[in-house]
Amino acid sequence: MxxxxxxxxxxxxxxxxxxxxxxxxxxxxxxxxxADWFRNALIKRGIVPCIPQKxxxxxxxxxxxxxxxxx
Numbered sequence: 001m002x003x004x005x006x007x008x009x010x011x012x013x014x015x016x017x018x019x020x021x022x023x024x025x026x027x028x029x030x031x032x033x034x035a036d037w038f039r040n041a042l043i044k045r046g047i048v049p050c051i052p053q054k055x056x057x058x059x060x061x062x063x064x065x066x067x068x069x070x071x
Contacts, residue, residue: 014038
């Protein structure tokens, strides 16, 4: 668990906790964690990122499409 100041964005907080993440198969996060660098860092650790993209994203990842379709 990471307790951060209220003004800190989620993905900046994610950078602080990245090295402390436990072994996991997947990570679910909200749109605040929508960042390519964060998804790539999770994938490098063998963690499947299940993070919805912000409405302003130019694309939608195949993982998100599959997740939404199965919900």
